[in-house]
Amino acid sequence: xxxxxxxxxxxxxxxxxxxxxxxxxxxxxxxxxxxxxxxxxxxxxxxxxxxxxxxxxxxxxxxxxxxxxxxxxxxxxxxxxxxxxxxxxxxxxxxxxxxxxxxxxxxxxxxxxxxxxxxxxxxxxxxxxxxxxxxxxx
Numbered sequence: 001x002x003x004x005x006x007x008x009x010x011x012x013x014x015x016x017x018x019x020x021x022x023x024x025x026x027x028x029x030x031x032x033x034x035x036x037x038x039x040x041x042x043x044x045x046x047x048x049x050x051x052x053x054x055x056x057x058x059x060x061x062x063x064x065x066x067x068x069x070x071x072x073x074x075x076x077x078x079x080x081x082x083x084x085x086x087x088x089x090x091x092x093x094x095x096x097x098x099x100x101x102x103x104x105x106x107x108x109x110x111x112x113x114x115x116x117x118x119x120x121x122x123x124x125x126x127x128x129x130x131x132x133x134x135x136x137x138x
Contacts, residue, residue, distance in 0.1 A: 027110060032058040035065060050075035052121070062133075064113030070121040081118065081128040091130050095137055108137060 025033065035058040045053040047069070054068045074080075081087065098104055098114065107114075111134040118128045 028058070028060055028063065031063075031065070031107070031112075032060075034058075044070075049073060051118075059113075059115075062113045063110065064115060065107070066115045066117065068117045069119065071118050071127060072121040076120050076122055078120075078125065078127055087128060087130065091132070091136075094130065095132055098132055099137055108134075111138075 035056045039055045039057070043053055043055050047053055050071060050073045052070045052072070054070050056068070057066045058064070059066055071080075094114075094116070098108070113134070114132040116130045117126060118130075119126050
């Protein structure tokens with residue numbers, strides 16, 4: 001009887017461990033879930049008078065987050081984004097912000113890419129893409 005009790009207990013422990021381990025998500029699954037939840041909860045999100053974060057997604061290859069913005073008003077013109085030096089300056093400021101944001105450290109440690117897509121709010125035309133890759137921030 002005692003042996004049967006121990007066997008039943010062992011089966012219960014193993015079954016519980018199997019159920020709990022199957023409920024765990026890996027880092028990529030967590031990132032995909034977080035991106036989806038952020039979009040559902042906060043988007044569209046007005047950043048300022050000229051830009052709105054429309055959505056955020058997770059991409060497995062290369063691993064990273066994609067941020068999609070609509071530009072309006074004075075920023076909704078292609079000429080604003082044709083200045084390569086200005087875009088480089090923006091990228092460098094974004095890199096500084098990324099490196100100093102403690103909440104982004106787990107993603108940096110996983111060598112993620114952060115891609116920002118800027119589109120016209122009126123026409124949908126892609127104005128610019130800025131990517132922050134591991135080689136940029138390490």
